[in-house]
Amino acid sequence: MNNKDVVVTGVTTGIGQATTKVLISKGYRVFGSVRKQSDADDLQKELGNSVVPLIMDITDANAVHEAAEKVGSMIGDRNLVGLVNNVGMVVSGPLLYLRISEYRRQLEVNLISPLVVIQAFAPLLGTDKKRQGNPGRIVNITSSGGKVAIPLLGAYSASKFGLKECRTRCGENCCYLASTS
Secondary structure, three states: OOOOEEEEOOOOOHHHHHHHHHHHHOOOEEEEEEOOHHHHHHHHHHHHHHEEEEEOOOOOHHHHHHHHHHHHHHHOOEOOOEEEEOOOOOOOOOOOOOOHHHHHHHHHHHHHHHHHHHHHHHHHHHHOOOOEOOOOEEEEEEOHHHOOOOOOOHHHHHHHHHHHOHHHHHOOOOOEEEEOO
């Protein structure tokens, strides 16, 4: 039985995949979110049983809560060691001409969905006092785009700035902020 379980969102490519590989190399079991079964299959082939794919779109609150239930059933009465909110996307273009639906999608994926994920997994991270072990840590992956707005990336910068503020809003014990820069 593994006592080091972590949830990482967006493990198909990039930072999420690299984070997953590092965690596995350090003895963690990673519950990694992907959106397609083919990505789950590829992940299992490459990384084996140390990764448990969670097929979910983080913008679908029901799917996120179902994934949390699956993880909860697999870890028993223990707490997760951590949650890494990694999923993100970029909507680019001049704000004057950006469709409002695209701006909303940017905020939904990069800012609102991480909160949905945090709320769904919070009981497994230690808010449920019936669980065993130390409370888990929350890491929100953000970007230097949350500090300085870059031309044509205003929507992205707005979403990443909001995510960056988690530490200020939640306090030291709620969120640990990691930056990609």
